Amino acid sequence: MLEMIGAHPYRGVTAAFATKHFKESVVAPAFATLEISVVVPEVDTDQLGTFTGEIHRVGTPKEVVLKKARLGIQASGLLYGIASEGSIGPDVVVPFVNSDIECMAWVDTARDIEIVEFHRSLDIFSARTIVSSKDSLDEFLKSADFPHHSLIARAENGRGEIYKGINSFERLESALKALFRDSPSVVIENDLRSHHSPSRQRNIAAVSEKLVSRLLRLCVKCETPGWGEVGYLYGLECRECRNIEERAVRGRVMGCAGCEYQVEMLNEKKFVEPAECGVCNP
Ligand SMILES: [Zn+2]
Ligand SMILES: [Zn+2]
Numbered sequence: 001m002l003e004m005i006g007a008h009p010y011r012g013v014t015a016a017f018a019t020k021h022f023k024e025s026v027v028a029p030a031f032a033t034l035e036i037s038v039v040v041p042e043v044d045t046d047q048l049g050t051f052t053g054e055i056h057r058v059g060t061p062k063e064v065v066l067k068k069a070r071l072g073i074q075a076s077g078l079l080y081g082i083a084s085e086g087s088i089g090p091d092v093v094v095p096f097v098n099s100d101i102e103c104m105a106w107v108d109t110a111r112d113i114e115i116v117e118f119h120r121s122l123d124i125f126s127a128r129t130i131v132s133s134k135d136s137l138d139e140f141l142k143s144a145d146f147p148h149h150s151l152i153a154r155a156e157n158g159r160g161e162i163y164k165g166i167n168s169f170e171r172l173e174s175a176l177k178a179l180f181r182d183s184p185s186v187v188i189e190n191d192l193r194s195h196h197s198p199s200r201q202r203n204i205a206a207v208s209e210k211l212v213s214r215l216l217r218l219c220v221k222c223e224t225p226g227w228g229e230v231g232y233l234y235g236l237e238c239r240e241c242r243n244i245e246e247r248a249v250r251g252r253v254m255g256c257a258g259c260e261y262q263v264e265m266l267n268e269k270k271f272v273e274p275a276e277c278g279v280c281n282p
Pocket of ligand 1: 221
């Protein structure tokens with residue numbers, strides 16, 4: 001592996017990381033393993049939408065991270081750009097819990113390639129409550145992991161200020177005092193910006209490790225970095241009736257970011273069981 005890093009085309013390069021929320025310290029260790037330095041250029045990433053929702057983001061997370069990475073490249077004049085984006089909300093698989101899907105892009109303008117990785121995690125503090133001035137906050141604060149994780153507080157009726165990055169009981173108290181003057185109820189939730197959320201930081205670190213290990217892999221045909229999964233193969237036969245289940249995953253397609261070379265990798269599983277078959281078990 002060390003020999004591979006020695007020959008790696010990204011060894012010693014510098015990449016622009018467009019971030020407003022001090023995420024560079026979270027991602028730099030992963031990129032350092034490939035000897036890629038990370039610098040933060042002067043970019044107003046909030047023009048792409050803010051995390052707390054005052055400006056709506058336009059496009060999918062993948063489109064947004066690619067745009068952000070290119071903004072960093074433009075602002076810095078560097079050849080390489082990194083950007084990250086998280087979506088936190090109800091999980092698509094596990095009911096009644098939130099998950100954090102972190103997305104991270106690498107853009108290489110020297111080779112004209114774009115690589116995007118995703119990491120889904122249930123390890124995220126994203127509690128939310130609406131309270132009146134008489135309610136006890138003890139249980140909520142525990143579920144929000146406060147003050148280790150910060151909070152945002154705002155009036156439910158939309159009046160007054162939005163208090164962000166609340167990380168002490170004193171600040172929470174003074175924010176609530178001000179908010180209850182204008183509104184009978186107040187919305188309190190975890191501040192999910194990365195520098196206020198250690199659980200989110202762990203997920204951003206994880207997606208950066210995933211991205212870097214992908215950059216480490218070179219295409220065997222053209223030596224472009226970023227060899228990895230580019231899609232799935234579908235369609236498995238039922239063991240019993242030979243019906244082809246079109247939605248069953250048969251394997252993965254590994255591909256190059258720079259050339260057309262691809263390799264199909266079939267799963268161990270060669271058949272679906274009758275219980276998973278639309279004909280045997282309609
Ligand atoms: Zn290639
Ligand atoms: Zn069948």
